Amino acid sequence: MQSHILLLTLFAFFVSLVFAVIAKDDWHEQLRFGSMMFGGFLLSAVVLGWLMYPFPL
């Protein structure tokens, strides 16, 4: 398991899951909050990845 995007997705899933369960009590709110956070993680990773694209690291 060496796929960068797969590991990133797995990490985002676990963090979003735990934060959603801590922050919200209602199941529907947990799902909504967790999904938003998960999507935010993935979107920000892709955006940051593209922003760093021009830099020759």
Place this chain on the structure above:
Amino acid sequence: MPATTAAEETQTGWLVLLCLAAWAVPGAGHLWLGRRSKGLIFLIALPLMFAIGLALHGRLFPFDLSEWLVCLAAVADVGIGLPYFIAKALGYGSGDVRAVTYEYGNAFLIVAGLLNLLVVIDAYDVALGRK
């Protein structure tokens, strides 16, 4: 007055015990307080995240006081509780810096520990009736 003091001491002792249990076994605090679904999710998700970190060749950092970042990472690693000591006893967590997934493994291990500490604080809040 003495009766109140004794009751407060009992309450404090119970809270300490609850926090210790919540730290040692992820989710145990919530299970103890009757929040079964939350407790079960923590009980499964956090040790699984920790195990994935070990499988990705992450390192369980030593308490090296000369390197304060390493020391902070060690504190975060211990945050997961019993799984940390079990992994150490079984010889896992030596880390392989040559592995492609080394940094990801570290991130999983450290964040699993920090999330468990957050779960302990949440259990404490629930016990005090704040949530």
